[in-house]
Structures are given as structure tokens and as C-alpha cells.
Amino acid sequence: EPEVTQTPSHQVTQMGQEVILRCVPISNHLYFYWYRQILGQKVEFLVSFYNNEISEKSEIFDDQFSVERPDGSNFTLKIRSTKLEDSAMYFCASSKNRDTSGANVLTFGAGSRLTVL
Amino acid sequence: GENVEQHPSTLSVQEGDSAVIKCTYSDSASNYFPWYKQELGKGPQLIIDIRSNVGEKKDQRIAVTLNKTAKHFSLHITETQPEDSAVYFCAASRNSGYALNFGKGTSLLVTP
Numbered sequence: 001e002p003e004v005t006q007t008p009s010h011q012v013t014q015m016g017q018e019v020i021l022r023c024v025p026i027s028n029h030l031y032f033y034w035y036r037q038i039l040g041q042k043v044e045f046l047v048s049f050y051n052n053e054i055s056e057k058s059e060i061f062d063d064q065f066s067v068e069r070p071d072g073s074n075f076t077l078k079i080r081s082t083k084l085e086d087s088a089m090y091f092c093a094s095s096k097n098r099d100t101s102g103a104n105v106l107t108f109g110a111g112s113r114l115t116v117l
Numbered sequence: 118g119e120n121v122e123q124h125p126s127t128l129s130v131q132e133g134d135s136a137v138i139k140c141t142y143s144d145s146a147s148n149y150f151p152w153y154k155q156e157l158g159k160g161p162q163l164i165i166d167i168r169s170n171v172g173e174k175k176d177q178r179i180a181v182t183l184n185k186t187a188k189h190f191s192l193h194i195t196e197t198q199p200e201d202s203a204v205y206f207c208a209a210s211r212n213s214g215y216a217l218n219f220g221k222g223t224s225l226l227v228t229p
Contacts, residue, residue, distance in 0.1 A: 004160075033215070035217075041221070042206070042221045043206060043208075043217075043219040045215075045216035045217060045218070048215035048216065055215050058216065091160050091161070093160075104210065105151070106217065108162070111159075
């Protein structure tokens with residue numbers, strides 16, 4: 001079964017450092033997403049990306065965050081200057097297309113755990 | 118924005134019993150309601166979903182019901198097995214948007 005793959009599985013960084021989390025979405029999917037989950041809390045939407053541009057973003061996704069699809073397979077999340085509160089599990093997801101009812105059916109990756117010290 | 122509430126936060130059942138998890142949502146424009154299962158160290162996995170034009174959907178031991186008037190939807194797992202133990206998340210979204218709004222999750226433990 002096709003998978004969304006994420007690297008690294010765990011990254012430890014110092015506050016103020018830049019971090020790039022990488023994702024390889026399912027190959028025929030068109031919509032790409034980043035979500036995050038702070039330990040013990042709900043999964044929160046960060047950003048969606050379609051046709052090489054951001055289609056929607058949440059309040060969490062401020063100027064410190066950026067996304068990029070540098071080539072035909074990778075989708076990256078960059079955090080410019082990490083803060084302690086950025087420590088979380090970051091999930092990448094992708095979806096093929098909206099179905100006839102307009103729903104986006106997402107497939108999630110296993111996540112990248114970011115620890116900011 | 119959309120607010121999804123999920124109850125209970127933890128649920129312990131004996132193998133073979135049924136488990137029910139309930140969610141409410143606030144945005145009447147939401148029309149897609151997936152349920153995800155998250156096992157330790159893994160990402161959320163879609164187990165069943167329902168659209169707003171349907172009141173109930175079943176897939177083997179799993180069923181979901183939706184009451185649009187009351188803005189609530191529920192997950193029912195029958196004949197539970199130890200491998201059903203995981204965290205279950207409900208979510209809601211509208212077809213004009215992209216974001217899934219998740220509930221806080223229910224940690225289900227099925228004891229043999």
C-alpha cells in the first residue's frame with residue numbers, strides 16, 4: 001500500500017536554530033499538508049499546499065514557518081528560528097483529490113518528532 | 118472556526134464488548150467526518166469516514182453514525198479485540214476548506 005514517508009523520525013535542535021522536516025507524499029497525490037501534535041494534545045492543522053502554492057494555513061503557521069516542494073517528490077516544512085514551544089510531532093499528509101462530495105481523504109505519514117532544547 | 122469536542126478521553130473495555138466514542142462539532146458547514154486510529158509511534162490512520170448526506174456507515178466491526186441536526190457523530194466498535202487498543206481521533210471539515218479539525222482523542226484499552 002502506498003505510504004507517506006517522513007524524515008527524520010526524530011530531531012533534536014537548539015532554540016533559535018533552523019529545522020527542515022522532509023516528506024515524500026504518495027506519488028499521484030495532489031494535495032499536501034502539515035499537521036502537528038504537541039505531546040498529549042490534539043492534532044492541529046498547519047498548512048495545505050496545492051498546485052505549488054499554499055491553499056490554506058492556520059494561525060499557528062506564522063512567518064517562522066515555510067513550505068516548499070523543491071522537486072517532483074519532496075515536500076518540506078522549514079522552521080526558521082525554533083522556539084521551545086515548537087517541540088511536537090509533525091505529521092505530513094497527502095490526498096489525491098477532492099472526491100465527489102468535496103472531501104479530502106488524507107493519508108498521514110508516521111511523523112517527525114522535533115525536540116527543541 | 119470549527120471546534121470538535123470528543124468524549125471520553127479514556128475508555129477501557131473487556132475483549133468482546135462494544136466501545137462507543139462520541140464527538141460534537143460547531144460548524145454547520147462541516148460535511149466530512151473521518152475517524153483516525155493512532156497506534157504508538159505511528160501516524161493517524163483513517164479507519165472510516167462519513168459524509169453529511171449519510172446518517173450511518175458500517176465496515177465490519179466498525180460503524181459511524183451522524184446526526185447533522187444535533188451536530189454530533191459517533192464511532193461504534195463491536196466485538197472489541199486487544200489490537201483495537203489505540204488512540205482514536207474524530208475530525209470534521211468542510212468541502213470548501215482544506216483543514217481537518219481534530220478532537221482531542223480517546224485512548225481505548227481493550228483488556229483480554
